Structure formats: structure tokens, C-alpha cells
């Protein structure tokens with residue numbers, strides 16, 4: 001009523017504007033500010049690894065950060081906001097030009113007519129997907145059936161149909177929803193990383209996927225792709241897989257595009273093909289942390305292009321929930337997993353005498369790899385092997401110990417580690433240091449030269465900084481960052497071992513759970529023995545004074561300062577510059593805040609630079625940084 005009396009007060013984001021105007025004759029064509037590309041896709045984990053290899057090769061780097069998010073099975077949409085106001089919504093069309101469906105998009109309540117931020121960018125394209133909830137789809141089809149109208153095949157199909165309607169008042173009655181995952185063209189805002197884009201969208205009031213992850217490398221990507229497949233049901237829309245994107249936007253141009261898709265991203269699609277087969281037996285695998293995972297041994301069956309003979313059963317709870325028994329006929333499905341999962345039991349095909357599965361009884365109470373005792377972790381519904389020297393765990397522990405972010409011992413690859421453990425040459429971490437080149441030379445794929453190199457690398461590792469050893473020991477919950485903080489607070493392993501829980505909690509970033517884990521780790525007799533053996537092997541267990549930040553030259557301008565690095569630097573990797581900063585006694589930080597003293601900005605610095613400017617933080621380019629650092633010696 002007010003708007004009728006005062007038409008001058010009608011704003012573009014007024015709720016009355018959601019369902020506006022008369023039916024259209026046809027949709028106008030509009031050009032996207034930036035083309036909407038397609039995605040390359042694969043159903044195959046090996047191809048996903050190939051993708052990562054290609055990325056790392058082009059970027060000439062050992063590790064790449066990724067973001068993994070759902071591949072939403074909807075209809076893609078490109079929104080355009082100017083000064084925070086929704087001015088246009090377009091379908092993807094041929095990727096360059098689409099239909100202007102602004103009136104239809106405005107009827108979707110999930111799409112804000114105005115961005116919820118104080119100083120919105122001048123212009124921004126926001127990309128996502130319109131979908132219909134499975135529940136909404138069911139109701140819509142019910143109504144249509146009653147009305148004698150034709151039925152939609154699936155939610156995606158009904159979404160596409162709804163968006164094509166020329167009368168927005170009918171679209172408004174369709175249960176449409178939307179979710180957004182990308183930024184197209186942007187003016188007045190810049191981002192360094194894809195995860196910052198998602199965070200921005202969320203802050204701007206747009207719905208973003210409830211599940212998405214930043215991943216450190218391809219192994220974590222694969223882990224999260226499987227987690228997403230398992231949690232698929234938690235999402236209100238159908239997904240057909242995961243999208244993996246290189247996080248660092250400054251690399252996207254370098255990566256380039258293929259004919260129709262960018263090389264910075266790939267879709268890993270979940271196949272939902274199913275097959276029926278029989279469970280011959282249930283075996284138990286010992287995982288990376290000692291977790292016991294039951295696996296169904298199947299009557300081989302063809303599924304999705306390959307013959308399947310095993311399916312994961314996740315854990316005992318899952319077996320109970322689905323009441324899976326040896327001898328059962330089951331339906332299996334791949335759905336993104338490396339090995340397929342059992343969807344359900346075909347109850348009427350259960351053989352007589354099949355009894356409920358009990359993991360502990362089945363194993364006779366012992367770890368199937370080492371025969372050691374097992375126990376149940378009440379929180380994680382899983383059984384675990386308690387023996388820290390269990391070969392399955394030992395392999396994992398050694399891999400971690402020698403890794404680049406721990407003791408950084410080159411040449412000790414997975415194949416070699418497996419052989420060392422399998423041939424009893426390494427029964428714990430300390431055994432690595434009594435290996436001889438002669439022993440190594442006898443192993444597969446090892447020549448004289450590579451054997452010598454490994455021995456040399458082991459020798460060099462004995463004097464690594466303390467944080468590397470702390471990290472390498474594999475204390476539960478203690479990652480690289482925590483290890484560095486611990487070494488800074490306790491520059492000798494002996495004083496760290498002697499610290500009580502309260503003292504540990506006083507260390508920056510160390511919480512109660514970590515403090516508990518650290519305390520427990522050092523109070524375990526076997527671990528104490530291990531440390532003793534490492535010491536006897538000649539490992540240095542304290543930091544030399546010059547390695548310690550407190551002893552850095554206090555006159556240098558970075559001493560005690562908080563420094564953020566952004567953009568691409570020409571003569572340092574991220575890890576390198578952080579090491580340099582630490583050696584100067586500075587604290588490297590991830591994001592710019594009032595507490596930041598310096599921002600080192602490389603090529604293509606984006607939002608962090610802007611923020612630093614706003615906050616008046618001193619910004620240094622690479623050259624200025626070097627000069628300033630040299631000033632302080």
C-alpha cells in the first residue's frame with residue numbers, strides 16, 4: 001500500500017519486486033561479462049591424480065592447495081550485482097550468451113536482491129546453480145498428477161522447465177532454491193584464493209555449499225571426495241560428484257584452458273551404477289592410524305567398467321545398521337569411493353544359518369596384521385590395533401617421519417618404506433638410522449647410488465631443527481604449526497617431555513586435547529624407549545641457539561613482527577619465505593588484521609593487499625623486503 005501511495009519509494013530490492021511484471025514474450029539474450037566455461041570430468045581416481053600431476057608440472061611445484069566442493073546437479077545461473085543490487089540473472093546458454101531470466105530468478109527467495117555488506121563491489125558476477133529440493137520435486141509432481149499434467153523426470157529436469165517459463169508468477173510457485181560457488185567478472189573486489197571467494201559469497205548473504213574443504217594435496221582431495229560421497233545425503237540437492245579447483249587464483253592464467261574447460265579445475269563424478277553379488281567373507285584391514293576397517297570379499301561382479309571383488313563396510317556400526325552378514329546377497333555401488341560400498345542386503349536371499357557379524361569375535365580379539373591386542377574407540381565407533389609397532393602402522397609412521405614437512409629425508413619413498421618394514425629391516429623409526437648402504441642395495445629398485453644417497457640424507461637429517469623431529473614423531477593432533485610453537489617454547493625435547501599439561505596449554509595454539517595427547521605420548525614407555533634410541537643414533541634433540549627466533553638479530557626490522565605474505569614471489573616459495581621470516585624472528589601469519597606489521601606483496605596480490613591498504617599496514621614488495629632484511633644483517 002505504501003509503495004502504491006509513494007511509487008518513488010520502490011527500491012529494486014523491495015520484497016514486492018520478487019514477483020514483478022507481466023509475462024514475457026521471449027527472453028532477451030545477454031552476454032556474460034566473463035565466459036562461463038565447462039568442466040573436464042572423470043570417473044576415475046587415477047585420472048584425478050593425472051590432473052594433479054599436470055597442474056604441478058605446469059606450475060613447477062611439489063604441492064598445490066585445492067578446494068573441493070560438491071558438483072551440484074542443477075541448472076547453472078549467472079547473477080550480476082552492481083553496487084550490491086541484483087541487476088541481472090542469466091542462464092549459461094552457450095557459455096558466452098545466455099537468456100536473461102532476471103524476473104524468474106528474483107522469485108527465488110534464496111537469491112538476495114541486495115548483498116548484505118556495507119561496501120559492496122561496484123560489479124560482480126556470481127555463479128551457481130538453481131535446484132529443486134527432492135521433497136519439493138515430489139510435491140510438485142503430486143500436484144501435477146492431480147491436475148492431469150505431465151510429470152517431470154527428476155528435480156533437475158523440473159528446475160530447467162521452471163526457469164524456462166515466461167510468466168514469473170508461475171515460477172514463483174515452484175519450490176526453487178539456489179546455491180553459489182564461483183565469482184565471474186569482478187570490479188572493486190579482488191581475491192587471492194578460491195576459498196576466499198566462497199567466504200566472500202557467504203558474507204554477502206548468498207547460500208554456499210554446506211560442505212566444502214581446503215585440501216593440502218591430491219591425497220587429501222581424494223580423502224575429501226570420499227567423505228563428500230558418504231555425506232551426500234546431508235545436502236538438500238542432488239550432486240553428481242565433486243569439483244576440485246586449484247586454490248591459488250594467481251596460477252589460473254598460467255594453467256590456461258583446453259578447448260572448452262579451464263585446467264585449474266576438474267569434476268570427479270560419482271557413478272551410481274549398482275550391481276548385485278554375494279559376500280563370501282569379511283576381512284579386516286589395518287589403516288593408517290591403526291583403525292580396523294572391515295571389507296567385504298565379494299563374488300566378483302562387473303560394475304562401471306571393472307570387475308569388483310571387494311567392498312568397504314566402513315566400520316562395525318555400519319555393518320550392524322545394515323545387518324550385513326557373511327553369505328548375504330547385497331547391492332553394491334561405487335558412488336565416488338575407491339572401493340565400492342554395500343548399499344543394502346537383499347533380505348530374502350539370506351542363506352539359512354547366517355549369523356550377525358561381530359568384529360572382535362571374527363578376529364579372535366587380535367590385530368590381523370600383528371596379532372596384537374585391539375580396543376574399541378568409543379568416540380569413533382571403530383576398533384583399533386593398540387600396537388604402535390604393528391607393521392601397518394609402522395609404514396605409515398615412517399612415511400610421515402621422513403616427509404618433507406617433518407624430517408625431510410629424501411629418497412625414502414613408499415616402495416622403499418614398504419620393503420624396509422616387510423623385510424624386518426625397520427621395526428621402528430630409530431632402525432632407519434642403523435641401515436647400511438649394503439643392506440639398501442639388495443632391495444628392489446635400489447642401486448648403489450640411490451642407496452648412498454639415502455644413507456647420506458639420513459645422516460643429514462640428524463641435525464634438523466627440533467620442530468621437525470617433534471612433528472615427525474607423529475604425536476596425535478600435533479601438526480607442523482603446533483610443532484613449531486612447541487619447539488619455540490621448549491627448545492629441547494627433554495624439557496618438552498617434562499612439561500605438564502597446564503604448562504603445555506600455556507603454549508600459543510596448544511589446546512587441552514593437544515596438551516593431553518602430547519603428555520600421553522611422552523609418558524608412554526614405548527615412546528620413551530624410541531626417543532632414547534633416536535638419541536643414541538645421534539639425532540640432535542635441541543635447537544642450536546641461532547636457530548631459535550629469540551636469538552635472531554634483535555636489531556633487524558622484522559624481529560618480533562607479524563608478517564603476512566601474499567601474491568607470487570619470484571625468488572621464494574611460500575615455505576621458503578616463511579622460513580626466512582622465522583629466522584629473522586618474525587611471526588608469519590595467514591591473514592591481514594590490525595595486528596599485522598608488514599605485508600609482503602608479490603605479483604597479483606589481491607584482497608590481502610587491499611585490506612592492508614585499508615588498515616594502513618606497511619606493504620613491501622619483494623625487493624623492498626630483501627633490502628630491509630639485509631639492513632638488519
Ligand code: IVH
Pocket residue numbers: 036037038039069070071072073075076077092128129181182243261262265267
Ligand atoms: S565451477 C569452469 N563449481 O558444472 C568452472 N561448476 O560441467 C565451471 N557446476 O557449468 C564452474 N557444481 O553449472 C563449478 N561447484 C561447482 C559446480 C559447477 C556444478 C556446474 C556448472 C558448470 C558445469 C560444468
